[in-house]
Amino acid sequence: MQSQEKIAGQLAQLREQIRQYDYQYYVLDEPSVPDAEYDRLLQQLLQLEQQHPQLITPDSPSQRVAGMPMAGFKQVNHSVPMLSLGNAFDRQQLQAFVERIQRELDLPLGDDLFGGSEVQFCCEPKLDGLAVSIRYEDGVLQQAATRGDGSSGEDITHNVRTIRNVPLRLQGSGWPQVLEVRGEVYMPKSGFEQYNRRALASGERVFANPRNAAAGSLRQLDARITAKRALEFCSYGLGAGQIADSHHQTLQQLKRWGLPVSSLAQVVSGLAGCVEYHRQLGQQRDSLDYEIDGVVFKLDDLQQQQQLGFRAREPRWAIAYKFAAREELTILQDVEFQVGRTGAVTPVARLKPVRVGGVTVANATLHNMDEVERLGLMIGDTVVIRRAGDVIPQVTSVVMERRPADARPMLLPDSCPQCGSQLERSMLGRHGKTARQQEAGAVWRCVGRLSCPAQLKQSLLHFVSRKAMEIDGLGEKIIDQLVERALVASPADLYRLEFAQLMQLEGFAELSSNNLLAAIAASKRPQLARFLYALGIPDVGEETAKVLARSLGSLARVRQALPGTLLWLPEVGQEAAHEIYNFFRDEHNSQVLQQLHDVGIELQDEGDIDPALAGSVSLAQFIEQWQLPGVAKTNAARLAEHFGELPGLLAADWLALSAVPRLPERATNSLLQFVREQGRVDEVLRAEQQLLDFGMHWSCSKQQGEQLPLAGQTWVLTGTLQQMKRNQAKEQLEQLGAKVAGSVSAKTTVVVAGEAAGSKLQRALELGIEVLDEDQFIQRLAEFDGA
Numbered sequence: 001m002q003s004q005e006k007i008a009g010q011l012a013q014l015r016e017q018i019r020q021y022d023y024q025y026y027v028l029d030e031p032s033v034p035d036a037e038y039d040r041l042l043q044q045l046l047q048l049e050q051q052h053p054q055l056i057t058p059d060s061p062s063q064r065v066a067g068m069p070m071a072g073f074k075q076v077n078h079s080v081p082m083l084s085l086g087n088a089f090d091r092q093q094l095q096a097f098v099e100r101i102q103r104e105l106d107l108p109l110g111d112d113l114f115g116g117s118e119v120q121f122c123c124e125p126k127l128d129g130l131a132v133s134i135r136y137e138d139g140v141l142q143q144a145a146t147r148g149d150g151s152s153g154e155d156i157t158h159n160v161r162t163i164r165n166v167p168l169r170l171q172g173s174g175w176p177q178v179l180e181v182r183g184e185v186y187m188p189k190s191g192f193e194q195y196n197r198r199a200l201a202s203g204e205r206v207f208a209n210p211r212n213a214a215a216g217s218l219r220q221l222d223a224r225i226t227a228k229r230a231l232e233f234c235s236y237g238l239g240a241g242q243i244a245d246s247h248h249q250t251l252q253q254l255k256r257w258g259l260p261v262s263s264l265a266q267v268v269s270g271l272a273g274c275v276e277y278h279r280q281l282g283q284q285r286d287s288l289d290y291e292i293d294g295v296v297f298k299l300d301d302l303q304q305q306q307q308l309g310f311r312a313r314e315p316r317w318a319i320a321y322k323f324a325a326r327e328e329l330t331i332l333q334d335v336e337f338q339v340g341r342t343g344a345v346t347p348v349a350r351l352k353p354v355r356v357g358g359v360t361v362a363n364a365t366l367h368n369m370d371e372v373e374r375l376g377l378m379i380g381d382t383v384v385i386r387r388a389g390d391v392i393p394q395v396t397s398v399v400m401e402r403r404p405a406d407a408r409p410m411l412l413p414d415s416c417p418q419c420g421s422q423l424e425r426s427m428l429g430r431h432g433k434t435a436r437q438q439e440a441g442a443v444w445r446c447v448g449r450l451s452c453p454a455q456l457k458q459s460l461l462h463f464v465s466r467k468a469m470e471i472d473g474l475g476e477k478i479i480d481q482l483v484e485r486a487l488v489a490s491p492a493d494l495y496r497l498e499f500a501q502l503m504q505l506e507g508f509a510e511l512s513s514n515n516l517l518a519a520i521a522a523s524k525r526p527q528l529a530r531f532l533y534a535l536g537i538p539d540v541g542e543e544t545a546k547v548l549a550r551s552l553g554s555l556a557r558v559r560q561a562l563p564g565t566l567l568w569l570p571e572v573g574q575e576a577a578h579e580i581y582n583f584f585r586d587e588h589n590s591q592v593l594q595q596l597h598d599v600g601i602e603l604q605d606e607g608d609i610d611p612a613l614a615g616s617v618s619l620a621q622f623i624e625q626w627q628l629p630g631v632a633k634t635n636a637a638r639l640a641e642h643f644g645e646l647p648g649l650l651a652a653d654w655l656a657l658s659a660v661p662r663l664p665e666r667a668t669n670s671l672l673q674f675v676r677e678q679g680r681v682d683e684v685l686r687a688e689q690q691l692l693d694f695g696m697h698w699s700c701s702k703q704q705g706e707q708l709p710l711a712g713q714t715w716v717l718t719g720t721l722q723q724m725k726r727n728q729a730k731e732q733l734e735q736l737g738a739k740v741a742g743s744v745s746a747k748t749t750v751v752v753a754g755e756a757a758g759s760k761l762q763r764a765l766e767l768g769i770e771v772l773d774e775d776q777f778i779q780r781l782a783e784f785d786g787a
Helices: 004-027 035-051 091-104 189-202 210-218 223-227 247-256 270-287 302-308 369-375 453-463 476-484 491-496 499-503 510-522 528-534 542-552 555-560 574-585 587-598 619-624 633-643 646-650 654-658 665-676 678-693 726-735 759-767 774-786
Strands: 075-077 086-088 120-127 130-137 140-146 152-154 178-186 232-238 266-269 292-299 318-322 327-339 345-356 359-365 382-386 394-398 423-431 436-446 714-718 739-741 750-753 770-772
Touching: 004 035, 086 091, 091 270, 091 292, 091 302, 091 318, 120 247, 120 270, 130 210, 140 152, 178 210, 189 210, 210 223, 232 247, 247 302, 266 270, 270 292, 270 759, 292 302, 327 453, 345 382, 345 436, 359 394, 369 394, 369 436, 453 476, 453 491, 491 510, 491 587, 499 510, 528 542, 528 555, 542 555, 555 574, 574 587, 619 633, 619 646, 619 678, 633 646, 633 665, 646 678, 654 665, 665 678, 714 726, 714 759, 726 739, 750 759, 759 770, 770 774
Parallel strands: 086 318, 714 739, 714 750, 750 770
Antiparallel strands: 075 152, 120 266, 120 292, 130 140, 130 178, 178 232, 292 318, 327 345, 327 382, 345 359, 382 394, 423 436
């Protein structure tokens, strides 16, 4: 048996290695090991600590999530007040700020303030999150608090510990005994959108914007809930003390100690530098994965900061230069219900036109009736409208005190507003890989399917679109004519169109008719991914269609796949698995597929199951996903190791289960109850058989498929390509195994820069990422083709 001293040494080494990997991943954005290696080390740490709980330390990476929920928040007094910033809303106000600083520092103004001053400003994005203060003592996180009223805030230590990029112990050495770091906690846009998608689908509360999401997540009394939210932290200064001569140097020192800082922080000279930084960041704003509402300018020299001092509630040496507002008030004048291609009936707000973020907004999505109920909306209400980038404007809240006496409730229509068919509420599958339950979803759908003109038109437009079957020449006006003249009643009817029928349509002559027929004929041999996307399966976008095609290889397997099998595929969640399964069980959809086959559609299947999935499901994972009380990861592994195969486990009685080492009584009882339910056992056996048929079963040997040349690489395309279309370039890269991303990060492998490449190219150069122009890109593709 190993000595306590030796085990303690192993634990210390594991903790330090994991902290270093966290620092590389979250602060430097330069991960040095695959996720699988990180997970392996973390599991090793957890197992050792479980065996030796007396050796667990408060700063261990395992201690990010607290146990039981708290009863309430304690108040924390800030040693140094957390002040707010003064605001500038135009260049004149910014200029006045710079002029005042130059006068008070007795610096020359210059002729026009552009180049006349040597004063240096540190510029940072103004993150739209929640200000917090984090206190470290001897390098270990001790306390975190909200800003509150500036003098005192709420103790949120248990929640901040769950944020992955907040170090529980500082890196390196040389920090003061007490280090109080100020910064912003925020939720990235991607995490916010993912959370709201899940919440909408399950009928739960959605957040109005990422800031509200961050604030709501930080104020959870149960830290286990906070831990599930995609929160991040960014340092912007100190509460007290000094660790460098300038603000920018302070940020860099915090970064060396393991605290995340903005990668966009930059030092500039005078008003000209501030104005240019604000302009450039405004151009990048929509491409960032986090919300910002302006730029913070701070005097970089800390001695100059001390010289200027503070006003009552704000520093005299800093200012926030805001961007144009993206939230405004307006009146909800009416609501209309639109029918989409999947039959979803969506309420759309008709608003009194208002300027939001530089654009006039007259309409806004309301998502579904559950969202209408959550907001408490009534026609005539004054509402808050939010618009971020190119996102469709949304109603985020109601100003209740302005509700007029004649406000009217917003009611779901009794039938489809387009065809009069019955409306049916969607049902969601709540299941693991096997067991399944049904519950009401948030979406109401018209059951008229392709007999509903709105669904038929939208389905046809989607079917012929560029990323689907790519039939050029079939635009909205032509689809309208085809449907209204009853020439097309399903996608298959497009392939039955004749020359004489097209000649009757408005705007068609001999050449255009022949061109359209040729384009339709040319689409008869689509790739499987394009075809799956063209079908318009709810929750199946372009990327999910590619996952299905690559993973399962043929339409036959996709149609056969059980929800439990689909959930083992990369990035396929419960809602998508449920929708895919139900789509192919629907009689109407089966008829459409048969019709498409009858008119000569020949799919270019991928062939075999993805070799990466061969034997990918272990017996322990399979058992774990039954979601039985007391049978989580550890006990599932014990059962798998003891029984080896599924039949033995399903036939086990109390005596057989009692022989499983360290299996708790709760797990034994839930398993015995499970095997008595014949319906659930039958479902488990069907799922196991399909995993076996598909080669994903634990008894299937791993196939050593040929590695694609760009497997594991992430490429980014930016600018305009002259020799090929962007989607063609993306398709070729994906066929070579690469992932094509929309933004540049330290995880990006190569950036392809066409003409007029902008901020993505700049970001790649800053990070030292390989950049190819179009000629070099074409040459690289040719090399892979030759190989």
